[in-house]
Amino acid sequence: MKKVALITGANKAIGLETGRQLGKLGVTVILGARDLGRGEAAAAGLRAEGIDARAVKLDVVDAADIAAAAEYVESEFGVLDILVSNAGMSTEGLGPNSTLTVTDENLRKTFDTNFFAVVNVTNAFLPLLRKSEAGRIVNVSSILGSVTLHATPGSPIYDAKILAYDASKSALNAYTVHLAYSLKDTKIKVNSAHPGWVKTDMGTDAAPMELVDGAKTEVELATLGEDGPTGGFFHMGQALPW
Numbered sequence: 001m002k003k004v005a006l007i008t009g010a011n012k013a014i015g016l017e018t019g020r021q022l023g024k025l026g027v028t029v030i031l032g033a034r035d036l037g038r039g040e041a042a043a044a045g046l047r048a049e050g051i052d053a054r055a056v057k058l059d060v061v062d063a064a065d066i067a068a069a070a071e072y073v074e075s076e077f078g079v080l081d082i083l084v085s086n087a088g089m090s091t092e093g094l095g096p097n098s099t100l101t102v103t104d105e106n107l108r109k110t111f112d113t114n115f116f117a118v119v120n121v122t123n124a125f126l127p128l129l130r131k132s133e134a135g136r137i138v139n140v141s142s143i144l145g146s147v148t149l150h151a152t153p154g155s156p157i158y159d160a161k162i163l164a165y166d167a168s169k170s171a172l173n174a175y176t177v178h179l180a181y182s183l184k185d186t187k188i189k190v191n192s193a194h195p196g197w198v199k200t201d202m203g204t205d206a207a208p209m210e211l212v213d214g215a216k217t218e219v220e221l222a223t224l225g226e227d228g229p230t231g232g233f234f235h236m237g238q239a240l241p242w
């Protein structure tokens with residue numbers, strides 16, 4: 001049986017490339033997109049490459065969208081093997097330390113997408129993931145969520161203190177650890193991924209990594225074997241400090 005994957009925020013960039021790479025491995029990919037038209041266009045592009053791809057409308061901060069997307073996957077497939085929570089945002093750019101200036105509104109908006117939405121989407125799809133022979137959950141985090149590296153002078157991210165984004169990804173990492181613990185007696189593995197600094201709208205053209213490499217960590221964690229890790233934080237096969 002072909003595996004079925006749902007990737008959120010997959011109409012472009014790292015999410016779409018993750019769909020492409022999973023699709024090339026023979027996985028049926030469902031691209032979640034808040035704009036269904038752009039999701040359909042992305043899915044059509046993958047189908048033209050020979051991939052079994054489709055799109056579903058999924059604004060991850062919209063409870064009705066989440067419920068409808070779960071119903072769609074249930075009725076079409078009856079199971080979900082892979083959930084990649086990739087949709088993410090930052091209102092602070094890559095700019096200077098925002099700790100003293102970030103607004104309450106920006107904090108809440110960022111947490112809504114990068115943290116609360118991931119919990120809500122995961123809860124909605126867990127019943128379908130439990131039906132999989134080997135469920136895999138990938139929470140797309142960031143090295144900027146590493147509290148340890150933020151607290152370590154000289155670390156590569158020591159001076160990159162964009163509070164809303166960083167804290168939202170730290171919270172997401174905490175969710176990964178808590179969820180992996182809660183599912184430790186099941187076949188489901190849960191891990192956080194740092195894609196790397198990747199050329200996308202979020203990563204900007206200044207980023208050193210191309211998309212093709214930026215999706216590799218997600219794909220690796222989405223296709224872990226039975227002996228693979230759970231409850232970890234990885235970049236390209238290497239564990240990162242929390």
Ligand code: NAP
Pocket residue numbers: 008009010011012013014015032033034035058059060061085086087088089113140141142143194195196197198199200201202203204207
């Ligand atoms: P991107 O180019 O900005 O794309 C973000 C994707 O998320 C878009 O498809 C966007 O949809 C979608 N999205 C945002 N809010 C959404 C919502 N409420 N509902 C559904 N989809 C939503 O970003 P990216 O660089 O590919 O980043 C993907 C993930 O990797 C994010 O979680 C990001 O934090 C993480 N990450 C990226 C980098 C990097 O260097 N690029 C580094 C570390 C971590 P629209 O097209 O509709 O806006």
